[in-house]
Amino acid sequence: MTSTVSTSFTLIPNQKYRRSSRRSKPFCNTVDTDSESLSTLGNFKALPLEIFQMVLKYLSGSARKLELRIRLFCRSVLLNHWIHRSDSAFWLTRILKPWPMVNQARLLYIIFGPVSSLNGHVVWQKMTEGPTDETSLKGLADAIKLLYDTEAKEWTADDVISLVDELSGNENPLYFTIKVVPREWLMENNARLLILSGNNICFTFMASKAVNGRAVELAKLVVFLALVCEKDLYCMDWAVKMMQKVCKVFSTPGERNNFLQSVENAFAHMIMDMLQSVMSGDRDEEDSSFLNLFHLVNAQANFHKEILYLTMRSTST
Incomplete structure (x- = not known):
């Protein structure tokens, strides 16, 4: 079940600093890699349905060449060359809809997930081994937004949220379990995907958890949204306003207060866990444990600063 509460505030979190502008056509973020791989595998115009069936029967990543064939065919033949988003939405729907939800999620990752810069193969471990960057998630986020748009009439909001949930489950306190692969996504990567997917999808995803009694899980997600805002230089007031909408x-009032308490508990537990990791002396070459703690403490401070600003503005009016 999803909520219909309005999400009329900023479309995406504003960034603190202007980044270089990048123009790209839909689904063309790996054109060079795709072109090189096409020259290797041959420029084909059709792909047997049996190839899809074979790949979806295998464990993810165990049929890399077949996964690459599916990716190249879908992107180069069916998706990349359309000018209008409605055409891309139509063909992406034709690719995904015949399959069960778990296979839809796998296909979405095969077609739009991150790939190796060496051979173009889909990198299934990218989301599980450590925090990833926006570039690795942009293709997935753009595809999710395309399906959520009204142009994709065969997809309801519940359909899209279920698809995102299939990509990222929620069993481990620090991880979202991705059901289409045998390992877990870092929750930070899931939060980054939600931010890149836009306000409406992020809010609907969070509201769905709120109405289904998953407040503790939702609280952890709020903390990671704040952490991503801190790391990626997004304005922290976006995370606060998103939490305010979800409330x-x-x-x-009791449910809302329990949720807010869970947010504070999640901040405290994560800081203590990271502090323990730093004090144990288990550091890598990049000293990532200390950097993660540094970012999380700053995220907590800036998050609460924005809450104070919001509170003072409301009391002065």
Whole structure:
């Protein structure tokens, strides 16, 4: 079940500093890699359905060449050359809809997930081994937004949120379990994907958890949204406003207060866990444990600063 609460505030979190502008056509973020791989595998105009069936029966990553064939065919033949988003949405729907949800999620990752710069193969471990960057997630986020748009009429909001949830489950306190691969996504990567997917999808995803009694899990997600805002230089007031919107979904003041307490508990537990990791002396060459703690403490400070600003503005009016 999803909520219909309005999300009329900023479309995406504003960044603190202007980045270099990048223009790209939909689904063309790996054109060079795709072109090189096409020259290797041959320029084909059709792909047997059996190839899809074979790949979806295998464990993810165990049929890399076949995965690459599916990726290249879908992107180069069916998706990349359209000018209008409605055409891309139509063909992406034709690719995904015949399959069960778990296979839809796998296909989405095969077609739009990150690939190796060496051979173009889909990198399934990219989301599990450590925090990833926006570039690795942009293709997935753009595809999710395309399906969520009204142009893709065969997809309801619940369909898209279920698809995102299939990519990222929620069993481990520090991880979202990705059901289409045998390992877990870092929750930070899931939060980054939600931010890149835009306000409406991010809010609907969070509201769905709120109305389904998953407040503790939702609280951890809020912390990671704040952490990503801190790391990626997004304005922290976006995370606070998103939490404020989600609070309106809870049906009683008690549920809302329990959720807010869970957010504070999540901040405290994560800081203690990271501090313990730093004090244990288990450091790598990049000293990532200390850097993660540094970013999280700053994220907590800036998150609460924005809450104070919001509170003071409301009391002065």
